[in-house]
Amino acid sequence: ATEADDIYEFSILLGQDVQAAKTISGEVELSIIGSSADRDAIEFTTENSIMGFPLTYKFKYFQDLAGKIRLPIDFKPKRAAIVVRSSAGRSLVERELDWRLDS
Numbered sequence: 001a002t003e004a005d006d007i008y009e010f011s012i013l014l015g016q017d018v019q020a021a022k023t024i025s026g027e028v029e030l031s032i033i034g035s036s037a038d039r040d041a042i043e044f045t046t047e048n049s050i051m052g053f054p055l056t057y058k059f060k061y062f063q064d065l066a067g068k069i070r071l072p073i074d075f076k077p078k079r080a081a082i083v084v085r086s087s088a089g090r091s092l093v094e095r096e097l098d099w100r101l102d103s
Contacts, residue, residue, distance in 0.1 A: 001102075006070050006071055009066070010069065010080070011066045012030070012082060013063075014084065023060045024087075025057060026057060026086040028056075029043070029083040030043070030067075030081070031043045032044075032069065032077050032081075034076045034099070036075040049070075050068035051067050053067065055067065080096070081096045
């Protein structure tokens, strides 16, 4: 959470096995799942990005992707859905994580 009621900071740490490490690249899709009067999920896009869009990566060992997203005031986040895609478009990782605020 930030000082603004509708802006949230996030960090996604990507890594791979060091012994088999090679340079990889691609994009991460982030959706916030929750509830409001008119929607169940909000994707991280250019419209609600304050910082960090698009979430692209290129690393050999690890990379930390950070950003800020604006959510509607009436939206109640419950989970974050993350899809990591390779530069060829293949889905490498798909996870849903519980929403947790550190303020």
